[in-house]
Amino acid sequence: MRKWISGVVFICLMMVISGCSHSLKDENEDAVKNVEEAFNHKSEKITDGSNNVKFYLPFGMSIKDESPNNVIIKGKNDYILFYNQNEKEDSKIVYQMSKPEKNLVVDHTFKNKKQFGYLIVSKVEKDMYEVTVGIGGIKMTTESKEKNIAANASKMMRVVKSVQYKK
Template identity: 30%
Template sequence: MKRKWFLAATASVLLVTLTGCGKTVEEQIDTGVASAQTVFEENPQQSNKTIGKIELYVPTGFNVEESEDLNNLIITKGKESYILFVNYYEKEDSNLHYELLKNDSSKKIIKEETVEFDGAFGFSAVREYDKEQFELIVSSGGVKMSTISEDKNIDQKLVDMMTIVRSVKIAEEKE
């Protein structure tokens, strides 16, 4: 009986260990960029937060830090920090952020994907930041979000970022 218990416990530990290995960084990047494109093409989430003139959807577990600069918002989830940049003057079809990315040769682009849907332009990209970190960037029109990330959960981070970026609306001034 003890031997069966030992074999069952060993099998359970082995199963948990193998499951925990997860995806490689390359797989996470490929999945994340493709999933971000899918999110871009879906209906944006309804906003649940308003900061100044910016209305946006903030997923559960994320927090928006108020700041005096309403063009740049800091969004956090645990120890992760994201910068949300809103250019009020760029339209939905703007590719300004993409052109800036392509013209910056200071860091290697590992993967990028552009998408045009329903009159809007967007992209997701992963750049090498240093040996163990990556810069994740998503954009829709004049809205861009970026973060520096370790090699964990890159795919989910890109999806969350695109979900936030696609939800951003500029509130109309009431007269």
Template identity: 30%
Template sequence: MKYIKILPLVFVVVISACSPSAEEAFNQAESEVRSVVLSSEDIEPNYSFDRFDTYKPENFQVTDENQHNVVFNDGDQPYVLFVNEFEEPNSKWFYNRIQDEGVYLRTIETDDAFAYIHAIEHDDQYEVHLGIGGIKMSTVTNLNQVEDDAKLMIEIISSVEQNEEDEDEDEDEDEEEE
């Protein structure tokens, strides 16, 4: 009878020992982000929207989109992509709008890009934001998934290519207004 009472406690201790701490999980996520940002390999877009193309993981579904935002879903988990086409990859536009440093905030800067990873804790979940310049992606995840989610999000962000046709149309519209 004693063993039956102790068994749940042992299970909790074993599970806790196997789970990463928040710092470990986010350091691993940052490592994934850093690896993609510093990589010379391009991630090829495989999905087109009106104003940009991007890499879309096979299991992601597009559930909503407008001119600058796309909502992807992987099962019940939403991922929101924001694209500000007027900001360069080295822009700090999204980063400068962070109001709450949360539980994790790190930056990665190269000659060509400014990237960041930011997390805010909400109970047992984490709101995670990744960005490079004027492109940002967010999701809500848990510690066991944060590394994989960060890798997916930075791959999507890194792959975004503005559609030149839309840029030409914008220039044409600007010329017509003058």
């Protein structure tokens, strides 16, 4: 009788645990939704910048280094903000060059009247994914654990959406 009760308790516990887990599919669907919301939302207020661009940085993020066309941003992860001021906001060139040839998990694009945006997620190793979001000639990339894909992607699109070139 005890074994039977233990078995039932174990099965119930496993059902609860598996029912509470957030799958990669769910995380990616959340990422697409979050990135699209950020893409369609008004740009965040500019809070930081580098030699050629100014942009919004969320709390806890700071500029670590910069080089021509790249800004390395430190937060919980390292992020690379790439910009090409020769590409317009509706350009697809940086998007096309950013797509990996294999291990692609998410390839989703967004459009409005002036801009072309995208989210690319590819698997790099067990539970680690490269997440890239962009608008035209501006993109931001990081490596993320599976459980943080949606949060990172949303944060990154808010940064990318805010980028303005200095004159």
